[in-house]
Amino acid sequence: MATGGASQVSSLESALLCGICLSEFDATLRRPLILPKCGHTFCRICVKNLAARGEVMCPSCRCRYQDVDPDELPVNFNVQCLASSDRPFPTWTKYSETRDTDCQIHGVRLAFWCKTCETAACGECLFEQHPRPDHNTCRVQEVIQEIKGLAEKLSQESCVEIVVRLGETIRGTLSYVSDLQEAAHLLQETARVNRNALAAQDLPSITSVFESAKTVKQRVSALDRSEEQSNRSALESLGTVPASRPAILALSDNGSLGRVEVEEKGIHLFSLRPPSTAYSVAMKLNVLTACVSKESPQVFLDVSAGERRLGRVYIVLEGHMKRAQQFMALCLGNLGFSYRNTRFDGISERGQPGTYIRGGDYQGRGGLGGEALMDGLEWGGPWAKPKAAGQVCGVGGEEQRRFGSLFAICLKDNPEDTFQCPFGVVTEGLQALEVASRHDPFHMVHISDCGIVIPL
Structure with missing residues (x-):
């Protein structure tokens, strides 16, 4: 239309x-x-x-x-x-x-x-x-129009290349920062070995100092970039890898921070936290979000039951829909609220065709909260589709704003029934949700973390 x-x-x-x-x-x-x-x-x-x-x-x-x-x-x-x-x-x-x-x-x-x-x-x-x-x-x-089309094509190609380079740069930065931290630790360790060597007066104490000195020398050799893999394995066997790993975080305009990890599926930008997390390097949040696909953005949900992690769910969204844009914002937390640490509040039609799991109440009201963050959310009419496993759908009609952020994820097909506004589909991890649906007690199942993905 x-x-x-x-x-x-x-x-x-x-x-x-x-x-x-x-x-x-x-x-x-x-x-x-x-x-x-x-x-x-x-x-x-x-x-x-x-x-x-x-x-x-x-x-x-x-x-x-x-x-x-x-x-x-x-x-x-x-x-x-x-x-x-x-x-x-x-x-x-x-x-x-x-x-x-x-x-x-x-x-x-x-x-x-x-x-x-x-x-x-x-x-x-x-x-x-x-x-x-x-x-x-x-x-x-x-x-x-012809030049515009060429410009858009070049821009998209450049964006793909930039994202790949960005992933490589993040990996390299983490490695270099790790080496920097290791070098600082080694300086402290070397000074301690020197003090102990000067104070040693008998054979057992000087032997202990000698063993410490050998370990420090091994760790110094491990900083050689050309032998990174073999030295890393050697350090792990010695148990001398620094306990604290470096972190790259995304920094929003209000100071909130989101962890940045490079994994097999791409750059993962985790939900924003208050500005109290220690970090090694910070990047501007809008630099990363500018690389997110406008047509088919991808998000992830880490599903847990209590302290037990059940798996990660990847969802591709319909970028043109407001419900999808709101869902992505709640996965990232850039509008002030997040799905992180929210519970799945129930299962509908359990064991039947069209079974779906419900969640999204960021207000913690047992499934009776989750007020919409955006106006004009889609509902019914041309948006309605038959239920299919993996579909992610909004909950609450056009007039039910207080439920606008709630969502349902279908676990079993039911072509005889309808979802009123599917705005995304699970591409990986549906099995984790099926396991979650069988967990007893179910109220322990929650989203332990979430965020957006920039595919490499």
């Missing part, structure tokens, strides 16, 4: 513009005049310019006219009335008035492009300098 409406507006807008200069018709200088034989309409100024050369040739169909007097041509009053009325779509008049897009020779808009000469032209220039078939011409808007 939206596409059809946009097409109708575009067609109507085009009909209210002169086909030669692409200026907007009006009731004064640019009155829409009809060429009587062919019926095509152009503005008074353009018709006068054509008539000044003697013979008039219709730019649309090449129909020829002799001794045309523009003042005697009929006015297209339907077009004039529409052009003079208020319309809910933008026009190009201000564009031509505020930008250097007028032909310096004829004083009308450069609305065409000659591909042969690679230059812009007005309607007059087409006849005088770029005649067909010797010249390949088109409207400037066609060139703009």
Whole structure:
């Protein structure tokens, strides 16, 4: 429906513009005049310019006219009335008035492009300098759309390359920071060994110092980047890998922090926490979120029962839907609330076709909270679909805002029943939810963590 409406507006807008200069018709200088034989309409100024050369040739169909007097041509009053009325779509008049897009020779808009000469032209220039078939011409808007498409393609390709480089950089940064931390620990350990060596007075104590010195030497050798893997294994066998691992966190505008991990499926950005977490390196949150797919964003939920981790659930969302955008915001926590540490509040139609698990009450009201964070959430009508395993659907109708953030995940198909607004699908981890649905007691099942994924 939206596409059809946009097409109708575009067609109507085009009909209210002169086909030669692409200026907007009006009731004064640019009155829409009809060429009587062919019926095509152009503005008074353009018709006068054509008539000044003697013979008039219709730019649309090449129909020829002799001794045309523009003042005697009929006015297209339907077009004039529409052009003079208020319309809910933008026009190009201000564009031509505020930008250097007028032909310096004829004083009308450069609305065409000659591909042969690679230059812009007005309607007059087409006849005088770029005649067909010797010249390949088109409207400037066609060139703009073509360039726009190429720009979007290049941008998408660049984004994919940037995300891969970003993942490699995060891995490298974590490794270098780990080495930096290890070097600092070794400096402290070396100083301690030196103090003990100076204080040693008998064979057992000096032997102990010697063993400590050998361990420190092994750890120093392990900092050699070219032998990282073998040295890391050796250190693990010695039990000397630093207990504290370095952390890269995403920093939001309000100071909240989200852990950043590079895993097999991509860069994982975990739900934001209060600004009290220690970290080694911080990145701007919007740098990472700019790499998230707009059409099919991916999120994850870590499902646990008490302290026992049941598995991770990956969900691909319908990026154009508001419910999907709200779900992603609640996985990230960038609107102040998060699904992290929220319970799954129940199972509906247990053991039957269409079984689904319910969750999303970030307000902790036992499934009676979870107020919507966004307006205009989808419900019913064209959004409704038969129940299918893995579907993620909103809960609560259009008028039930207090349940707008609740969601349901279908565990079994039921083509005979319907979900009113599916906005995503589980791509991996549905088995973890099936295990969760059988856990007793069920109230212990919760989302221990969540976030968004930037695929590599």
